[in-house]
Amino acid sequence: MSLESIGKLKIDKINFQRSSGGRKRWIIITATLLPVIIAAAWGLERRGVAIETATVSQIYPTQAFTLLNASGYVVAQRKAAVAAKITGRLEWIGVMEGNRVSSGQIIARLENRDSDAVVNQGIAAVQNAGATVDQARAELDDAKLAYERLKELSGQGIVSRADFDSAESRFKRSKAAVAAAEAAVRVAESSLQGARVSYDYSLIRAPFDAVVLTKNADVGDIITPLGAAANAKAAVVTIADLASLQVEADVSESNLEKIKTGQPCEITLDALPHSRFRGVLQTIVPTADRTKASVMVKVRFLESDSRILPEMSAKVAILSRPATAVDQQAKTVVNPAALIKANGRDAVYLLDKDHVRTVPVTLGARFGDQVEISGVKAGDKVALRPLDKLKDGKNISVADK
Secondary structure (H helix, E strand, O other): OOHHHHHOOOOOHHHHHHHHHHHHHHHHHHHHHOOOOOOOOHHHHHHHHEEEEOOOOEEEEHHHEEEEEEEEEEEEEOOEEEOOOOOEEEEOOOOOOOOOOOOOEEEEEOOHHHHHHHHHOOOOOHHHHHHHHHHHHHHHHHHHHHHHHHHHHHHHHOOHHHHHHHHHHHHHHHHHHHHHHHHHHHHHHHHHHHHHHHHHHOOOEEOOOEEEEEOOOOOEEEEEOOOOOOOOOEEEEEOOOOOHHHEEEEEHHHHHOOOOOOEEEEEEEOEEEEEEEEEEEEEEEEEEOOOOOOEEEEEEEEEOOOOOOOOOOOEEEEEOOOOOOOOOOOOOOOOHHHOOOOOEEHHHOOOOOOOEEEEEEEEEEEEOEEEEOOOHHHHHHEEEOHHHOOOOOOOOEEOOO
């Protein structure tokens, strides 16, 4: 290369400065954005995968063969408001709510001193009448002996006819006196029975075996059959036969063709949500409620339980076949779309706060669109989708919340 050529060589300072300035700007931009990009990536990683979830639930196999459901209340078919037949002041009450009473048991008493006095008077009258009978019978025995003796003597002509007639008349009067005395005894006994009935009206008895539901009066209250007097009470207690408990429920008119008497049922109570009671459709009441377009049915419990009380809210499932003991056991189920394979076993992604963890499970029978599962419990949340983006310990956010 000649010196002239070398002399012509020079650095393009403008282009060099432009190129150097562009690189500096990119370096500055990159340095500025990189922390933002890293922070955003870290935030996304922390926020995790947005997922949809499914809830592990509990069902009963009877739901698979339930024809229809109805709601109603537990009602005692034998129930009574026990009151007195007469008006009086309550002197004693021997029961309270929850007590069991037997048929004929005295549960309360009105003031009855006047009735008691009449009973005692009747007893004395019966005794007096009995004594009169004894006296009349003794007189009859004496008159009979005299009559028979004079009759024999009269036949022999020893006594006059007038004496014999007098003895005969006395004998007949004695017989009549005995009959009258015996009748007086019956009158006295009838009067005594009436007095005892009146006395018994002051004793309030249980009409059948039952449990006391409410106590409506206290000692000192005036009890009257009609309850018309001011501050007077009619019923002393209300009782119910708990063996007669049935569920009264309303069934829509449009569903009547699905039911018949004797049909198996399953009863659940709001107060006992984890218990199932077998029942049978006892009665279809032959009248409709036009305001609700429904018909009342009565469902009888097949087993008694002391926890079942009158007026409890109840739900009735009318079944196509009787429920077995297995049918009445709760099953834990889940949507089968939540299942994955992990190490050759069925598993689910169980939500644990802000991440998921793999939980092995065992599958059972299918119930409709659900599958029985063990290894998790009812109420647990599991990942439903997208399962392909998840792994054990993966952070997540719930999209359907």
